[in-house]
Amino acid sequence: MVRKYNFSAGPSTLPLSVLQELQRTLVEHNGAGLSLIEASHRSKEYEAVHNSAISLFRELLAVPRTHEILLLGGGATLQFAMVPLNFLLSGSSCDLAHSGAWARKALEDARKVGSVRLAFDGSASSFMTLPTRQELSLDPDAAYFHLTSNETIGGVQWKEFPDTGAVPIVADMSSDIMSRPISFDRFGLIYAGAQKNLGPAGVTVVIIRKDMLDRCPDTLPAYLSYKVHAESNSLYNTPPVFSINAMRLVLQWVKEEGGLAECDRRAHSKSATLYDAIEGSDGFYRNPVDPRCRSTMNVVFRLPTEELEKRFVSEATAAGLDGLKGHRSVGGCRASIYNAMPTEGVAALAEFMSDFASKHRQ
Numbered sequence: 001m002v003r004k005y006n007f008s009a010g011p012s013t014l015p016l017s018v019l020q021e022l023q024r025t026l027v028e029h030n031g032a033g034l035s036l037i038e039a040s041h042r043s044k045e046y047e048a049v050h051n052s053a054i055s056l057f058r059e060l061l062a063v064p065r066t067h068e069i070l071l072l073g074g075g076a077t078l079q080f081a082m083v084p085l086n087f088l089l090s091g092s093s094c095d096l097a098h099s100g101a102w103a104r105k106a107l108e109d110a111r112k113v114g115s116v117r118l119a120f121d122g123s124a125s126s127f128m129t130l131p132t133r134q135e136l137s138l139d140p141d142a143a144y145f146h147l148t149s150n151e152t153i154g155g156v157q158w159k160e161f162p163d164t165g166a167v168p169i170v171a172d173m174s175s176d177i178m179s180r181p182i183s184f185d186r187f188g189l190i191y192a193g194a195q196k197n198l199g200p201a202g203v204t205v206v207i208i209r210k211d212m213l214d215r216c217p218d219t220l221p222a223y224l225s226y227k228v229h230a231e232s233n234s235l236y237n238t239p240p241v242f243s244i245n246a247m248r249l250v251l252q253w254v255k256e257e258g259g260l261a262e263c264d265r266r267a268h269s270k271s272a273t274l275y276d277a278i279e280g281s282d283g284f285y286r287n288p289v290d291p292r293c294r295s296t297m298n299v300v301f302r303l304p305t306e307e308l309e310k311r312f313v314s315e316a317t318a319a320g321l322d323g324l325k326g327h328r329s330v331g332g333c334r335a336s337i338y339n340a341m342p343t344e345g346v347a348a349l350a351e352f353m354s355d356f357a358s359k360h361r362q
């Protein structure tokens with residue numbers, strides 16, 4: 001078997017050792033006489049997996065006891081609805097930073113539920129930059145301030161999170177969770193779909209400050225209430241057991257590789273390799289993002305023509321570098337380099353970029 005380097009934005013590459021462990025234990029889980037995906041989610045076998053996934057997550061990201069960790073279904077997309085349903089139905093309004101395609105989805109759903117003010121509108125700069133604290137217009141009475149920590153499509157990432165005073169930050173961290181340390185005191189809620197840095201699709205992690213649970217209205221249908229999930233240790237209904245088990249293995253792998261500090265170091269080093277390849281190409285490759293907020297996870301770039309972009313993607317695929325086509329809404333190219341993308345994969349891509357530019361430069 002020859003595995004390609006997979007630069008897809010998500011679902012994305014997973015550590016080979018995790019895939020092999022999943023394969024090894026698929027038919028029988030640790031001497032239980034059955035597979036974990038056949039076992040009751042109330043069984044002691046599953047309970048151990050569930051609690052270990054949560055405690056590894058808490059340990060690696062240093063989540064303080066002030067915050068609960070929930071494992072939900074529905075993807076980050078369900079959170080676009082659950083956040084406003086839990087915190088806006090009382091009639092309050094929220095602030096939101098409109099930073100690109102994913103923030104827009106959060107905005108559109110929140111507007112169906114309550115009132116949303118734009119604390120920042122990136123449309124004027126084609127979503128290629130993010131605001132400084134001074135450029136943010138925040139309402140001190142907002143129920144929360146929503147931001148998207150990393151725009152997976154645009155390749156724009158918040159490098160630090162603003163001081164919002166008493167207003168809790170709610171963050172969609174789907175594409176950069178577990179890539180850098182987080183200081184939790186400013187965050188009322190963080191959510192992330194698993195299928196980038198945490199595992200396969202199917203589980204969504206929500207980290208919620210305990211006092212935010214008091215705001216969840218009792219009138220909500222059960223699944224939509226964070227309080228219901230928190231009160232049942234995310235076992236109110238059948239959880240996505242396969243994905244949670246895979247996430248546990250990914251987190252164990254992160255721990256063995258050196259934990260969050262090492263993920264952070266590698267993310268900076270891998271993204272610097274690609275940004276240097278772009279900068280050093282005499283304008284053959286272009287990254288349109290404000291250098292202040294270039295993503296360490298999704299490196300976007302353009303070539304001189306769309307024709308060359310197509311050729312780049314197809315020749316790269318043939319060379320074993322997969323998933324480099326930019327999102328269909330923006331075109332161009334994108335290399336997603338999450339935690340499980342090895343340094344060697346990024347080095348191979350940088351070399352391919354350099355060779356391709358030499359061949360096709362006018």
Ligand SMILES: Cc1ncc(COP(=O)(O)O)c(C=O)c1O
Pocket residue numbers: 009010074075076077078102148150151152153172173174175193194
């Ligand atoms: C930043 C961000 N938010 C939300 C989503 C939507 O996630 P899901 O497909 O898990 O609902 C994605 C998916 O790529 C994303 O990158």
